[in-house]
Amino acid sequence: MSTEARPGALNSALVAFLDALDRDSSLSASTLSAYRRDLERYLDFCASRDVREPGAIDAETTAAHVEHLRAAGRSAATIARSLSSLRRFHDHLRVIGVSKTDPTVGLTPPRVTRREPDPLTVEEAQRLVSAVAGEDSLTMRDRAILEVLYATGIRVSELTALRSADLLLEHALIRVHGRGARERLVPVGGAAVDAATRYARHGRPSLTAAASAVETDVEDAPFFVNAQGHGLSRMSVWKIIRGAARAAGIDRAVNPQTLRHTFAAHLLDGGFGLQDVQHLLGHADISTTAIYTRADDERLQALHRAYHPRA
Numbered sequence: 001m002s003t004e005a006r007p008g009a010l011n012s013a014l015v016a017f018l019d020a021l022d023r024d025s026s027l028s029a030s031t032l033s034a035y036r037r038d039l040e041r042y043l044d045f046c047a048s049r050d051v052r053e054p055g056a057i058d059a060e061t062t063a064a065h066v067e068h069l070r071a072a073g074r075s076a077a078t079i080a081r082s083l084s085s086l087r088r089f090h091d092h093l094r095v096i097g098v099s100k101t102d103p104t105v106g107l108t109p110p111r112v113t114r115r116e117p118d119p120l121t122v123e124e125a126q127r128l129v130s131a132v133a134g135e136d137s138l139t140m141r142d143r144a145i146l147e148v149l150y151a152t153g154i155r156v157s158e159l160t161a162l163r164s165a166d167l168l169l170e171h172a173l174i175r176v177h178g179r180g181a182r183e184r185l186v187p188v189g190g191a192a193v194d195a196a197t198r199y200a201r202h203g204r205p206s207l208t209a210a211a212s213a214v215e216t217d218v219e220d221a222p223f224f225v226n227a228q229g230h231g232l233s234r235m236s237v238w239k240i241i242r243g244a245a246r247a248a249g250i251d252r253a254v255n256p257q258t259l260r261h262t263f264a265a266h267l268l269d270g271g272f273g274l275q276d277v278q279h280l281l282g283h284a285d286i287s288t289t290a291i292y293t294r295a296d297d298e299r300l301q302a303l304h305r306a307y308h309p310r311a
Helices: 008-022 031-050 059-071 076-095 124-130 137-152 156-160 190-208 232-245 256-269 274-281 286-307
Strands: 173-175 181-187
Touching: 008 031, 008 076, 031 076, 059 076, 076 173, 076 274, 124 137, 124 232, 137 173, 137 190, 137 232, 137 256, 156 181, 156 232, 156 256, 181 274, 232 256, 256 274
Parallel strands: none
Antiparallel strands: 173 181
């Protein structure tokens, strides 16, 4: 359902809520986008049941929407996230006095099974990065992206948010703008410094020439840009990594999170402390980082069983 077709009161409530969220500097652009998608889908469902006012949304309608998501084959993680969006939206409606009750009360989110990290081996990681080689601007950019992701373990949203001023390459550091407006400095290895420097000097200028000088001549401009000289999307980074994995002959799913897992696993394998890895990854809670040690324990146990004569 388009914005025009959605009842005006529902659309106004959505816009007001998103404006309120936008003033919360702790939320990333991707989080705001997820709220928008979840709530547009929800309010369109409400409108299909002839609910025209936000205060008229009842528990039956909300429960029916959640069941509709299940029937449509949405994953448990998507349904849980959607329900979280709905709860925050209805809490906002209660605070501003639009509704007196919260129709999400009593709804239980589905259990989300957390997938264990599946890092690349050192040999696979080297093949992945080396699969991208060439002298053209886009190839230099793609090689720099792969090197930086593997060298730093930053999130794809953090990569696309990098500005030229964040690349402190002469000090082998990058400034990362993480979740919750937190900043951290992350060291960068020599291969990533070389690839990023090469792209900055010989690849990026020809790409940014396609954009206006206002956007490209300031240090606040995106560091990684597309063929038109504008900032890269997250999906573009996913495609770059998938293409490199195919070229490297890696026959399994590889995405930005895979490289993040790989970065952490290889540091821990090399003797890095858990708290050091927590800082580099930008985890607020060390229990999030600990999943890598559990995965490593399982790998060691499997190797022990396979090769120890008395296992």
